[in-house]
Amino acid sequence: MARIHIDHISRVEGHGALTVELDGNTVRDVKLNLFEGMRGFERVVLGRPFTEIPAIICRICAICSAGHAITAHMAVEKALGIPVPAQTELLRELAFLGMFIESHSLHVFALALPDYLGYAGIADMAQDHKEVVTKALQIKKTGNAVQELIGGRAIHHVNTTFGGFGKLPSQSEVRELRAQLANCLTDMDGIVELLAGLSTPDYAGEEILFMAIRPAGDGYGFFGDTIVFSDGREAPVDQYKTAFQETESQYSNAKRSTVDGLPFMVGALARINLFGDRLTGKAAEALAKLQIPVPSKNALYNNLAQVVELVYALERAIEICDQILAEGLKAEPLPEVIVRSGQGTVATELPRGTLYHSFSFDDNGLVTAADVITPTALNQASVEQEITNLGTSYAGQTEDELQFLFERLVRAYDPCISCSVHIVQVKAEGRHTID
Amino acid sequence: MKAKPRIGIYGLTSCAGDQLVLVNCEDELLTILEAVDLRSFVMAHSDNPEGELDVAFVEGAVTQESDLETLKDVRSRAQILIAIGTCAVWGGIPYLSGMGTPLSDHVQVDYAIPGCPIEKTQLLKAIASLLRGDLPLSLPHPVCLECTIRENNCLLQAGEICCGPLTAGGCNARCPSLNRACFGCRGASHDPNYVSARQILEKHGFSVNEVRQRLALFSGKAYEKEGTQVG
Numbered sequence: 001m002a003r004i005h006i007d008h009i010s011r012v013e014g015h016g017a018l019t020v021e022l023d024g025n026t027v028r029d030v031k032l033n034l035f036e037g038m039r040g041f042e043r044v045v046l047g048r049p050f051t052e053i054p055a056i057i058c059r060i061c062a063i064c065s066a067g068h069a070i071t072a073h074m075a076v077e078k079a080l081g082i083p084v085p086a087q088t089e090l091l092r093e094l095a096f097l098g099m100f101i102e103s104h105s106l107h108v109f110a111l112a113l114p115d116y117l118g119y120a121g122i123a124d125m126a127q128d129h130k131e132v133v134t135k136a137l138q139i140k141k142t143g144n145a146v147q148e149l150i151g152g153r154a155i156h157h158v159n160t161t162f163g164g165f166g167k168l169p170s171q172s173e174v175r176e177l178r179a180q181l182a183n184c185l186t187d188m189d190g191i192v193e194l195l196a197g198l199s200t201p202d203y204a205g206e207e208i209l210f211m212a213i214r215p216a217g218d219g220y221g222f223f224g225d226t227i228v229f230s231d232g233r234e235a236p237v238d239q240y241k242t243a244f245q246e247t248e249s250q251y252s253n254a255k256r257s258t259v260d261g262l263p264f265m266v267g268a269l270a271r272i273n274l275f276g277d278r279l280t281g282k283a284a285e286a287l288a289k290l291q292i293p294v295p296s297k298n299a300l301y302n303n304l305a306q307v308v309e310l311v312y313a314l315e316r317a318i319e320i321c322d323q324i325l326a327e328g329l330k331a332e333p334l335p336e337v338i339v340r341s342g343q344g345t346v347a348t349e350l351p352r353g354t355l356y357h358s359f360s361f362d363d364n365g366l367v368t369a370a371d372v373i374t375p376t377a378l379n380q381a382s383v384e385q386e387i388t389n390l391g392t393s394y395a396g397q398t399e400d401e402l403q404f405l406f407e408r409l410v411r412a413y414d415p416c417i418s419c420s421v422h423i424v425q426v427k428a429e430g431r432h433t434i435d
Numbered sequence: 436m437k438a439k440p441r442i443g444i445y446g447l448t449s450c451a452g453d454q455l456v457l458v459n460c461e462d463e464l465l466t467i468l469e470a471v472d473l474r475s476f477v478m479a480h481s482d483n484p485e486g487e488l489d490v491a492f493v494e495g496a497v498t499q500e501s502d503l504e505t506l507k508d509v510r511s512r513a514q515i516l517i518a519i520g521t522c523a524v525w526g527g528i529p530y531l532s533g534m535g536t537p538l539s540d541h542v543q544v545d546y547a548i549p550g551c552p553i554e555k556t557q558l559l560k561a562i563a564s565l566l567r568g569d570l571p572l573s574l575p576h577p578v579c580l581e582c583t584i585r586e587n588n589c590l591l592q593a594g595e596i597c598c599g600p601l602t603a604g605g606c607n608a609r610c611p612s613l614n615r616a617c618f619g620c621r622g623a624s625h626d627p628n629y630v631s632a633r634q635i636l637e638k639h640g641f642s643v644n645e646v647r648q649r650l651a652l653f654s655g656k657a658y659e660k661e662g663t664q665v666g
Binding site: 040044154 | 450528614
């Protein structure tokens with residue numbers, strides 16, 4: 001029996017290890033161990049005032065902290081019945097798009113593209129492909145610029161508050177941002193062409209089961225109220241506890257999620273599979289050019305799905321800037337918050353997949369229960385299943401080649417391991433339950 | 436320092452935000468990479484030769500045995516060890532949950548860059564100093580001073596729990612400049628005047644417990660030492 005062990009997967013956020021047991025041409029066992037240390041966020045927030053929850057919870061993860069911060073605000077607002085004006089929702093969407101632009105460009109260009117082109121990292125790749133790397137960094141920077149402007153800081157936003165913002169951007173700042181976004185969208189043309197010419201390794205797999213939140217309205221997007229699986233299952237977001245099942249893992253610090261025992265995948269490829277037909281404009285063109293097979297049987301295409309979403313995020317962000325420039329922003333007073341007991345569950349789509357936040361509060365607005373389920377935790381079982389398929393397809397290869405492919409597949413999921421491991425210890429100690 | 440100092444960048448248990456701030460130096464990143472001999476940056480690079488280091492940047496709190504092993508190993512190989520981010524400097528939110536401790540509880544830390552996350556400008560200035568062979572300058576003033584210089588309205592006087600008077604400066608009063616009270620994410624400043632800040636907050640009707648709870652969010656350890664004064 002051969003055993004392939006990667007003790008620290010590189011070019012991912014956080015600390016993860018992978019062990020694959022091979023018996024001849026059969027993959028006997030796959031264990032993805034997310035061994036990032038536990039930080040106990042759900043325990044920390046217990047008993048704390050609702051006002052502090054977003055600032056604490058967003059520290060789960062830096063790369064998608066905007067998603068955590070905004071989703072936490074939305075869950076608190078839902079629990080306490082705080083009204084959210086349409087203008088706030090629009091600016092929050094813009095902040096989300098900034099996060100997508102930053103996160104997807106970081107992953108596609110700095111973490112995954114070196115695999116396609118045969119480099120150890122972006123530093124080596126920059127020596128031979130300086131133009132692409134320079135453009136990629138500008139796109140990434142623009143994603144951060146969006147977040148700086150709306151969120152007040154690229155990492156761990158500080159400007160977002162309940163119902164509104166500390167300070168609104170000026171028209172000239174929005175105009176400047178729009179110009180940067182437009183340049184990036186133009187640069188993406190050539191980048192999409194380049195990526196369309198790269199081949200993704202193939203492997204024999206089954207149709208992957210996907211999960212995502214159905215975008216509100218007719219368009220593509222990252223906010224909605226319904227959980228959708230690619231096999232037709234649906235559930236309202238506030239019934240997420242029964243829509244899929246979480247179990248504790250013996251070997252990983254993150255929980256495994258399955259639906260009736262079946263692993264499922266979340267993230268860009270899931271959204272493209274479920275809602276890619278809603279894309280328009282340059283994003284729809286990119287989807288066609290990159291030839292992502294739908295329905296997908298190959299998780300490695302997640303990287304190209306991220307490229308499509310990168311184009312979408314740039315286009316949609318420009319659209320929102322145009323709307324703001326045409327209509328202006330109103331300095332609205334922040335809604336009055338009436339402290340009361342309540343419970344709020346919100347799910348949003350983050351760059352890596354669906355994020356669930358659920359908080360309960362007592363009469364004084366103090367947290368009595370908290371539950372956070374992150375995309376990387378949701379994907380763990382799917383990673384293991386796809387590694388099995390990949391390993392079975394490439395069983396004859398050398399150990400080095402297999403190791404490279406396995407690491408590449410884990411990386412294609414863009415795992416955010418810090419995000420995934422905050423939960424188990426709390427549950428194991430029985431400190432709280434959500435219901 | 437040598438023409439190309441050997442640098443290692445490490446993350447213990449953390450959100451990776453401080454390493455991400457380095458990656459977010461999009462305009463400077465390639466220049467920095469040319470100026471140093473990057474020996475380890477697992478988050479961004481495969482093929483890390485490790486070995487002896489001139490400077491190690493370490494993010495995160497020590498929450499488990501493997502964090503401690505990594506930290507001790509890095510310390511033994513590095514001439515200068517720099518704690519980056521409030522988790523590494525104070526223990527941050529992991530300390531609050533009783534799960535993590537700061538680097539200085541375990542090894543000698545030569546320089547600390549606080550912040551949740553660290554500020555890009557402070558990181559770049561630190562790197563520039565190190566490339567010239569100097570240790571970076573510490574910033575002894577609190578956020579409150581920077582806020583005053585920016586002529587912001589005082590949120591503390593307006594009745595909000597603002598941690599500006601007690602929190603390490605270097606962010607150019609980022610939050611109060613957005614009409615948002617300082618949450619203290621950069622940890623305690625040098626020699627803060629707890630008694631005066633507490634008196635102002637009490638005057639505005641906040642209980643000692645509320646004040647203590649807010650201050651403990653990011654650098655509880657600093658205030659434990661001064662516990663009697665805060666309380």
